[in-house]
Amino acid sequence: MSTWSDPQPDSRFVVVDGLQIHYKRTGRGPALVLLHGSASSLQHFDRAAGPLSESFDVIRPDLPGFGLTGPRKDRDYRIPTYTATVAGLLEKLEVPRYAVAGNSLGGNIAWNLALDHPERLTGLVLVNATGYPEKAIPAGMRLTRNPLLRPLLRRVMPRGAIQRNLRAAVGPRSTVVDDAMIDRAHQLMSRPGNRSAFVDFCNTDQPDRSAQISRIAVSTLVLRSASIDGQHFTRDIPGAQELVHPHGGHLLPEEEPQWVADAIAEFLGPSADSPTH
Numbered sequence: 090m091s092t093w094s095d096p097q098p099d100s101r102f103v104v105v106d107g108l109q110i111h112y113k114r115t116g117r118g119p120a121l122v123l124l125h126g127s128a129s130s131l132q133h134f135d136r137a138a139g140p141l142s143e144s145f146d147v148i149r150p151d152l153p154g155f156g157l158t159g160p161r162k163d164r165d166y167r168i169p170t171y172t173a174t175v176a177g178l179l180e181k182l183e184v185p186r187y188a189v190a191g192n193s194l195g196g197n198i199a200w201n202l203a204l205d206h207p208e209r210l211t212g213l214v215l216v217n218a219t220g221y222p223e224k225a226i227p228a229g230m231r232l233t234r235n236p237l238l239r240p241l242l243r244r245v246m247p248r249g250a251i252q253r254n255l256r257a258a259v260g261p262r263s264t265v266v267d268d269a270m271i272d273r274a275h276q277l278m279s280r281p282g283n284r285s286a287f288v289d290f291c292n293t294d295q296p297d298r299s300a301q302i303s304r305i306a307v308s309t310l311v312l313r314s315a316s317i318d319g320q321h322f323t324r325d326i327p328g329a330q331e332l333v334h335p336h337g338g339h340l341l342p343e344e345e346p347q348w349v350a351d352a353i354a355e356f357l358g359p360s361a362d363s364p365t366h
Contacts, residue, residue, distance in 0.1 A: 093276040105177045111157035112150040116142030120187035123149045124195025130156035136346035154286035166290040172201040190214035213309045224319025229254040233291040243285045248275045260338035310356040
């Protein structure tokens with residue numbers, strides 16, 4: 090029987106920097122890259138990718154350390170390394186211009202792409218993105234920084250702990266955290282090397298580039314849940330637009346996929362480049 094830890098019929102793989110990147114690609118139109126957050130996978134955008142694929146060439150990778158891409162041998166989980174890998178993936182796929190939308194960690198990588206490769210981006214969408222030093226760290230990530238718990242978490246990540254972390258990450262009205270979602274997260278976290286990669290990621294000292302955010306020149310949409318802290322992108326990015334969801338949590342693309350898809354499509358529609366796929 091197929092499980093989440095196995096490739097699906099529409100899975101694709103490409104080698105970038107010696108790492109076999111798992112990705113999915115659907116639709117036709119201007120290229121749109123969707124980047125998931127930490128302890129997640131490309132399935133995070135499953136329900137938003139469907140409607141977006143009607144108008145865009147949607148490319149969703151499993152970021153290194155997560156999903157079917159799995160861990161990096163060099164254990165380098167710094168944001169600039171993620172950014173270089175994503176840029177390398179798009180080069181390998183011969184996609185010269187693209188919009189990028191990212192949730193949480195994916196949003197952090199997205200705005201770093203806007204800084205490092207501004208000539209490539211046609212639009213930027215930040216969904217509860219990270220990158221400011223004052224943003225609160227989730228409880229599950231804090232546990233991995235405990236030197237007594239760290240070796241244990243490399244060996245086992247209890248399903249119950251994943252369930253609690255998922256429920257804490259969504260809004261109070263959300264019913265999206267069901268057995269299927271918990272099973273998916275648990276199975277992917279349990280793939281060889283993924284638990285240790287998550288611990289390594291959580292214990293990586295990340296460079297603070299937040300002072301450079303005001304240099305972002307690409308057209309930007311900020312999608313934010315009202316309850317999320319540490320969000321100053323609208324203040325700091327010149328001309329950025331913002332939409333606030335009144336009761337969503339951290340995982341907006343899973344909690345409110347149609348709201349996210351509609352917002353992205355409307356924002357990118359007028360300025361979309363010609364089809365690439």
